[in-house]
Amino acid sequence: MEFLKIIWGISACILALTLSQMPVLAQEAPEYQIKAAMLYKFALFVEWPAGAFSGPASPFAVCVLGTDPFGPWLQHEIDETPVGKHPVVIRYLGKAEEAGGCQMVFISRSERPRLKKVLASLQNTHALLISDISPANEFCRAGGMIGLIIKNNKVRFELNAALAGKKGFKIDSTMKRVATSVKCGEEP
């Protein structure tokens, strides 16, 4: 019994050490839980262009392109709560060409090598293009609309407001205020 206790103590110490060494966020929730929750919140402050939905009750598709970084969190944060009257569905895409019918596409970091190509092929969809590929500026310049970044240990976002507007998205002005920048991709 005494031996078991020592084992527990050592493992606890190791765990504590490992955690303290990791570049973890100050927030209680894991990074991708927060990012997953943010995807849903964006849906609350953005109006999609007229042709984005096939019907008034057609599903709101949140798509993940590339290697899924969310694990269970996307399901956890988005499930059940509809956006307006649209029930939310989650789709995982292998290629950018499968994005038809998506309202929101999260481009995984795994797509970084093919970024320009992927984004170019996503430009003719009605999807809001989001990614945490850094630097966000580069993502935006390639045609991304919302870049997730880490600033002061917090997940924040930059907006490519000009592009989103051109594509027919109406982004709530109050949300723009919370954005770290609304000129994502315009800076040199």
Place this chain on the structure above:
Amino acid sequence: MQISLRVRNWPIQRKLLMIILAAISASLALVLVGIAVYEITTYRTHLMKEVPDVGDFLAANSAPTLAFDDPKTAREILQTVRATPELTVAALYAVNGQVFASYVRATRSFASVPPKPGPAGLRIRGSHIELVRPVKQKGVTLGTLYLRADMASVYSRLRGYAGIVLVVALALWGGAFLLQVLLKRLVSDPLFRLSKMAARIAGGDLRVSAPEDSGDEIGQLAKALNHMTAELARSYSELQGNLKQLQTANKELEAFSYSVSHDLRAPLRHIIGFVDLLFKEAGDRLDENNRHYLEVILDSARIMGNLIDDLLAFSRNSRAEMAMQWFDFNSLLNEVIDDFSVETKGRNIEWNIESLPVIFGDRTLLRQVWANLVSNAIKFTRPRDRAIIMIGSKREENDFIFFIRDNGVGFDTQYQDKLFGLFQRLHDPDEFEGTGVGLANVQRIVRRHGGNVWAESVLGEGAAFYFSLPKKGGAQT
């Protein structure tokens, strides 16, 4: 009571001013209360509309800060309530109930962020208003907004009004004070001078004159008063002149009657002497009739002699210097009654005599007063089997009043004014002898002492005579 007495003694112009001031102050107070009620109610209604509007604005603007966890921007948004002075607390709570961001105005009020927002709604809590509303975006609750508005600013505004009212009231009171000074100078003081002057005139000083410096009613009154004073002084000096003439005439008359009486005595003595002589020497030779004639002559001469004696006494009493002194009235009265022992012999008289005070006067003259009054009482009770004579005194504020009351024949009160006249007689001389000088003498002596004489009677039942003497000696003429 004391205050009301003091107020009652205030001059009229002050009373009027006080009434006006009280009315003004009361109406100012009422206006202030009215303003306060109006302000508070309108302010409350205004806040009940304003606070939810601000709430809507804040909720809409702070929704993304809650959604994207940006308390810094949330605080900036909450800070915008600074422009609305009555809002003292604004706070955002996250969905889990924790305070997300807050703003508390630095004021004297003890407003603070409540740890829990409480149920949603708009509530009046004493002097403040509380709004709790959810922050929603597209039907999804992102957090809760708490707003608190205090009435403090309305109270500060009311304090301002109260200050204005106070300044106005002070100005009014100051103005009233000045007005009172002015009124006092223009109305009260001249009136007071006039009333003092009137008092001096009433006291007999006719040399005063009122200043006629103003042309208003007071000036006219002063003019009238001066006219009246002058008129009084003129008629007074006229009267004085008349009085002097009268006094001289009276003195001459007295001297004349004295000398006449005196001169009448010598021939009368001769008449009596020689009729007596004739009676003695020729009495036997005269018949019954002639003897009767002589007796009638003798009686008439004697009566005439008495009359002349009384008249002489009367005029002496009027002219003699008075020897004033303190003496006991009881012993004087006893002497007088003793003098009448001959007349009262064999009569049944009950004397009821109270103790009399010591008085200040001329003993000889006052002895004549009592002698006359006692003599009358004895005389007019003669028909009674049992005569009752009461003598006593009464103490009044300034005078002693003495009385002598009998159960004699009395007199008819309709002739009362003739009672004290010289040679006035109310009774048949055959029944009650007398010259008609006695009571006139009494009146004269008492009046010279500064007193008065009067009488009461019921015919056939008795009479009462009164005379008063001043306690401290009287005016002497």
